[in-house]
Amino acid sequence: MLENLDAVLLARIQFAFTVSFHFIFPAFSIGLASYLAVLEGLWLKTGRQVYLDLFKFWLKIFAIAFAMGVVSGIVMSYQFGTNWAVFSDKAGPVIGPLMAYEVLTAFFLEAGFLGVMLFGMNKVGKRLHFAATLMVAVGTFISAFWILSVNSWMQTPTGFVMGVNGQFLPGESWWDIVFNPSFPYRLVHTVIAAYLTTAFVVGAVGAWHLLKDKTNPHARTMFSMAMWMAAIVAPIQIFAGDMHGLNTLEHQPAKVMAMEGHYQSHPEGAPLILFGIPDSEAKTVRYAIEIPKASSLILKHDLDAPLAGLDTIPDDEEPPVGVVFWSFRVMVGIGFAMLGIGLWSLVARRRGTLYDWPLLHRAALVMGPSGFVAVIAGWITTEVGRQPWVVYGVLRTADAASPLDAPAVAASLLAFVVVYFAVFGVGTWYIVKLMSKTPEPGEKGVKRGDTGPIRTAGITPGPTQNPGDPDVLPTSTREAR
């Protein structure tokens, strides 16, 4: 039995590791695909070179990030079967179709148009190329829609009946499964998170180049665009996160208790614990710094509203408190720091020093990777907070794993860890290298080979595969402001 438990724990670590690594890439590429579509759209509308240059600058980065997202994503689509066979067999009839829809409506769309987006601008013309960019951007969103529906169903399962063979079977309506109670909140919160993550990466790259040369028009344009996103979207995200939290309180109260560190019930208003060290043995938060009754105010909009604690939950149905408590605070802390940068940029804009305030630029640079930390912390909060269930309240994680022995899972886990750190570490380094190069007028597109650009050798010499051949495209370079 102990052997079996070890295999389950290893399988959980493997899933957590591979999905966390994977999600870094879509968190970036969902936002970046939209940003590229905006840049290309602005270029087509205004004809300003700076937008085209920025498009090509970020397209090269997108190509690498997308490739890493694809290869790490395929791992996920098979890991359900390799490591969670019982879960796959039982939940397949309900969530399998949603994932099939993701492949059919999103993956093919992204992959089918990606080639044209990367290499086809001069082959298909500007408008059709823009359409391809839009398709890729829309594809990333549709993908998020389906996979978040699946995850949300595991958090708040509805619309199913239990079959005699132990399978979850679809009930009356697919609508109840797809639009399960937590899905709309999780979708909004996650997609906004991807946009914010990208905005802070773009902002950091802009800030880096502004610190080197504050007159650089490309750096100015991207920094300004990113700071608008921070100022407008960060407050929306905090609001969306709050709504998501209220939804979780309704459907998964134990998770919120762990997030809040509420071991005990508070019949007359619960305190908001800002910091402290949860001690699950003693069932208390040590060294807690708390605001009396503030948790009831936030969660119930009433200072004196009673809030139940983990003392109302059977011990074997409690999530691990420490991890959830901390990861939640990391996410929220970064959210407010993002809001702070957004507000700061508004002040700078008003003072006319947006491009001339090195301290702001340094702060934006430091905040560059913060979105990734926040989204991973958020996912840790919601996934660990769902434990000990894989399908909340119905199927336990411990009962869902494949009949594998621990050494087999340990070996594959080790292989994933080594390969992911090596390969994706190198890829990330390539991305950072591209980011640190100063974007310039006449920026090159995605490079193919040292021997010169690629052409088709049809009857006439074909155009190159470099999007944005300066001979073909307008070169008006009015300075961006």
Add this chain to the structure above:
Amino acid sequence: MFDLTVIWAFIIAFAVFAYVVMDGFDLGIGILFPTFAVGQERDRAMNSIAPVWDGNETWLVLGGGGLFAAFPLAYAVVLPATYPLIIAMLLGLVFRGVAFEFRWRDPAHRAFWDAAFTGGSLVAAMAQGMTLGALLQGIEVVNRAYAGSWFDWLTPYTLLTGVGTVAGYALLGATWLVWKLDGPEQGHARRMAKRAAWATFALMGAVSLYNLALRPEYAERWLGTPELYYTWPVPIVTGALALMLLRALKAGEAAPFWLSLGLFLLGMAGLGATMWPNVVPPSLTIWDAAAPHKSQEFMLVGVAITLPLILAYTAWAYWVFRGKVGHEGYH
């Protein structure tokens, strides 16, 4: 009334076939990569698939995801049974996939990423072929779960199907390059295609004969009466295609690729007929493993709407990058 389970079996088979031929030529190019000269020849070979490999690989996700959705029990049995093969395939595909981007980003380490491209392709192809073999030789299932041991997937038969798949992919890759290249590089592709073709014929024949000895019901399926009345044309048509392929390789442009594809179609149809109606031989039929009617129906709506669109825009993407891949100059 149509049987949805049968329809889904054909949809999954189509996805697997689409994957095998489309990513097959990508992987085949990876397998043959070390035989190409460093520089222009390798760059052209890589560029011939750079715009389409990602779409090609998506069929693997449809095959796996479709199996999960339409035959969840088969998915839940086959993947643990072939665990090391699947993990190896996934890691191989990681190296193969990132090499497309990384080799251009880092000229100082291009040799390393070229090796990763080849190694990843080879491992993925071998693992896919061995998984197919492990499925055909039979998987032990007790109580809705894999009940075999750690190394059931490793037998002379699975090694044979693995090597056969590597040879077949190399044939697809080489004939694709015959189509997409010209000049001395095309000549090199032709020579490689010829070797791969002979290897493929030999291994296809060997696997076919081994199949007859593998399980008595397989021999019955092909040699029993009245089955023999329907099965005898299959090897004859296959042989005819093989002869046409050898002729076409002398001077044909696109024909060798399409004929190789025909060989794969026959091979896969043959394997499908051998297994039918099992999805996991010897004990799980497609009806045993099928998802409930409601799930199949919901997905079929999606397939009916999206699959024609997918095929259309995939064809368009190929059309955009049609013709021979260019080489140096012109700038």
